Amino acid sequence: MFTKLVKISLIAFALIVCTVTFAYAITMEGQPAIDFKLPGLFDTSKVYSLSDFAGKVVLLNIWASWCTGCQDEMPEFITLADEFKDKGLAIVAASVDNNAAKAVDFLKGLEAKTGKNLNFTVLYDKDKKIANDYKPRGMPATYLIDKTGKIANIFPGSFTAANIGTLKSAIGALLK
Known part of the structure; x- marks a missing residue:
C-alpha cells in the first residue's frame, strides 16, 4: 500500500512539474x-x-554540442541563413556547453563535413543564463522573435529536412 502511494505521489509530482514548465513556455x-x-x-x-x-x-536557438538533435539541425540553419540572407532574418545560436572548445570543435567539424561556412551568429553561454531565462523544455529549443522583440513562436526539438518547412513558413509570415 505504501509503495503504491509513493508511486502515485511521484507521478503526480512529475505531472505538476511538466505542466508548469509547459505553461511557462506557452x-x-x-x-x-x-x-x-x-x-x-x-x-x-x-x-x-x-x-x-x-x-x-x-531565430534564437539554444543548443549544445553533445545534443544529437542540435547536431542534426545545424546544417538546416546554415541553409536557412543562406535562403533568408538579405530578407531581415538573424539566426543566433547560443551554446550552453560546459566547455567552449567542444562547441568550437563540433562547428568546425560541421563546416568540414558539409563544405559550408557557418553563416550566422554563434554565442557562448557558459553560465547558462539564456537557458535559465528562456526555460527550454528540452534541447534544442528554437524561439522566433518578431521585429518588435516579442516571442512569436517556440519550437521545442530539432529541425530536419522533413520538418523545416514549418519553421520556414513561420519565418516567412514574420518577415511580411
Missing part, C-alpha cells in the same frame, strides 16, 4: 523576448545582446 509566446549579453563563441571579445538585432526577425 505564456512566453507574445511576450517581450528577454535580453541577453553573451560573448561570441569564436571571438569572446565581441559581446552580443538581443538589441543588436533590433528590427529583424530573430
